[in-house]
Amino acid sequence: MRASLLQDFGSGxxxxxxxxxxxxxxxxxxxxxxxxxxxxGFVVLYSAAGGSLDPWASRQMYRFAAGFVLMLxxxxxxxxxxxxxxxxAYALGLVLLVLVHIMGTTGMxxxxxxxxxxxxxxxxxxxxxxMVLVLARYFxxxxxxxxxxxxxxxxxVVLVLVPAALILKQPKLGTTLLMLLTAAAMFFCAGVRxxxxxxxxxxxxxxxxxxWSFLRDYQKQRVLTFLDPESDPLGAGYHIIQSKxxxxxxxxxxxxxxNGTQGHLQFLPERQTDFIFSMLSEEFGxxxxxxxxxxxxxxxxxxxxxxxxxxxxxxxxxxIGIATAFFANAFVNLAMVMGLVPVVGEPLPFLSYGGTAMIxxxxxxxxxxxxxxxxxxxxxxxxx
Numbered sequence: 001m002r003a004s005l006l007q008d009f010g011s012g013x014x015x016x017x018x019x020x021x022x023x024x025x026x027x028x029x030x031x032x033x034x035x036x037x038x039x040x041g042f043v044v045l046y047s048a049a050g051g052s053l054d055p056w057a058s059r060q061m062y063r064f065a066a067g068f069v070l071m072l073x074x075x076x077x078x079x080x081x082x083x084x085x086x087x088x089a090y091a092l093g094l095v096l097l098v099l100v101h102i103m104g105t106t107g108m109x110x111x112x113x114x115x116x117x118x119x120x121x122x123x124x125x126x127x128x129x130x131m132v133l134v135l136a137r138y139f140x141x142x143x144x145x146x147x148x149x150x151x152x153x154x155x156x157v158v159l160v161l162v163p164a165a166l167i168l169k170q171p172k173l174g175t176t177l178l179m180l181l182t183a184a185a186m187f188f189c190a191g192v193r194x195x196x197x198x199x200x201x202x203x204x205x206x207x208x209x210x211x212w213s214f215l216r217d218y219q220k221q222r223v224l225t226f227l228d229p230e231s232d233p234l235g236a237g238y239h240i241i242q243s244k245x246x247x248x249x250x251x252x253x254x255x256x257x258x259n260g261t262q263g264h265l266q267f268l269p270e271r272q273t274d275f276i277f278s279m280l281s282e283e284f285g286x287x288x289x290x291x292x293x294x295x296x297x298x299x300x301x302x303x304x305x306x307x308x309x310x311x312x313x314x315x316x317x318x319x320i321g322i323a324t325a326f327f328a329n330a331f332v333n334l335a336m337v338m339g340l341v342p343v344v345g346e347p348l349p350f351l352s353y354g355g356t357a358m359i360x361x362x363x364x365x366x367x368x369x370x371x372x373x374x375x376x377x378x379x380x381x382x383x384x
Contacts, residue, residue, distance in 0.1 A: 017373070022076045025373040030302045034071075034350065034365060037295045038064050038358075041351035043257075044280045048272045051258050056272050056353045063355045067362035074366025079374035082367065083314055083381050086130075086137035090159065093130035096123035097166040104170075112170045122356040124167045124175045129364050131179060132186070132321030134159055139190040140314035140381060147191045156187070171216060174344030178328045185324040186317055223342050239275070242268050243337045246278040254285030272353040274345055278337050293334075296349075300327050303365075306372045314380050315371035322364040 017025075042064075045057040053061075074082075096114060100123055105113045114121045138156050139147070146152045160183040168176040184197065246262035249255065260282035262268040271279045281289045300323055307319035326349055333348040335341040347357050374380070 016078070019076070022373050025375075026072070026075055026369055027302065027306065027372050030299065030306075030365070030369065033295055033299050033302065034362070035068075037292070037299065037350040040280070040292060040295075041276070044276055044283075044351060045272055045353055047258050047260065047283060048263060048276070048279055050264060059355075060353055060358065063358045064362070067359040070359065071362040071366035071369070074363055075369035075373055077370065079312075079315060079370055079377055079380045080382075082133065082318070082370065083137055083140070086133040089130040090127075090134040093123060093127040094163060094166070096121070097127060097163055099123075100170065101166070112172055120355070122354075124170070124172055125356045125360045127163045127167070128175075128179060128182070128325050129322075129360055129367070131160065131163060131183065132318060132325065132364070133367070135183060135186045135190075136314045136317035136321060137381075139186070139317055140312065141379070142190070142313075144191050148193065150196075153187075153192065153196075156183075172345075174332065174346045177344075178325065178332065178346065181328045182321055182325045186321045189320050190313075190317060239269050239343055240337075240339050243275050243278040244339055246275075246282040247338065250282040250285040250288075252285050252287060254281070254283045254288055257283055259283060273347055274333070274343070274352065275337050276348055276351050276353075277334060280351070292351075296327075296330050303368050306368055306375070310371045310375045311378045312380055315374065315377070319368045319371040322368050325364065326361070 042057050042061055045060055046053060049056055100112060100114055103114070105115055105120070112122055112124060114123060135156055138159070142152065160180065164176050164179050167179065188194070188197065242262060246260065246268050249262065250260075255261070258264070260268075260279060262282055263271045263279045268275055268278055268282075277289070277292070280292065284291075303319055303323035303326070307316045307323065310316045310319065329346055330349050332341060332344060332346050333352075336343050336346065347354055349361055350358070
């Protein structure tokens, strides 16, 4: 009897966790960090609208409420369901990406949204989660011997490059690069040797002149503006110049809530989306910026700690993939508003105004929480 129970547990056929146990296993500390970070976003969006909940803060709160419920539901759902849903979710993401090119709406020079009734979906954000799931499933249970064989890496490379090509065609270069970075981190954590990354990096560096010729004119202009923003201060360089002014004028403690001049006099462009960190820093200064960075760091390390706690490769890679995507997105946005990288139009996680980005990110962290709730499940791919 005892041997049979041990065998069932080892094969992943352990008894279902009760709802009460699953709720207790939810990492409520991580939940609190996410709520605190999103609350900062509500405050800044309220200020960006001149001290009004409309049009941004109230909508963002509704989206957060819906996403928060979804996050908890995802966390409590049996991990074996997410294992089985990996390829269907990926296939759905591909279909939506194709539909964007057929019937998507265009905004800000790119065709990247789908209208579903009153809602606007951005399939590239959904694909970030689907790609993490499908890569985690593929590498789950794959031996180190097979991972070391380049032939076994062809399929996951295809799984990454196909949606990346569709997103790049929208065009959305920033999201494409972030997806590739997330995939690279998952490949590395799955056991792919470092020399293979070095080889790919050298090949990519050699292909830069060719890649430059395929960039669109506005993308080339962004790179040139990054190198010399003062070359066109009222045109292409305007965004980053105003962002730096807002960042610097905040000083140590900031100008005070609702007192930011660059934002409220509308010198700072896209203050509710891409440059929301500049708005935050102008009003709350270096201290406010460091508080946000501290919350981001805590969320990142909490997620990585969860990945180390999980017994299954699927749960580990799922948590690592979401954590990497979160970190990469935050890093690129912060570096962008500081003038450290070209402007690529990526939102700041949990702060920037936007429905799809907010909800998909919360769903992603629901998967991170799920990795802890079912941390003791050694093989989610086993038959129940």
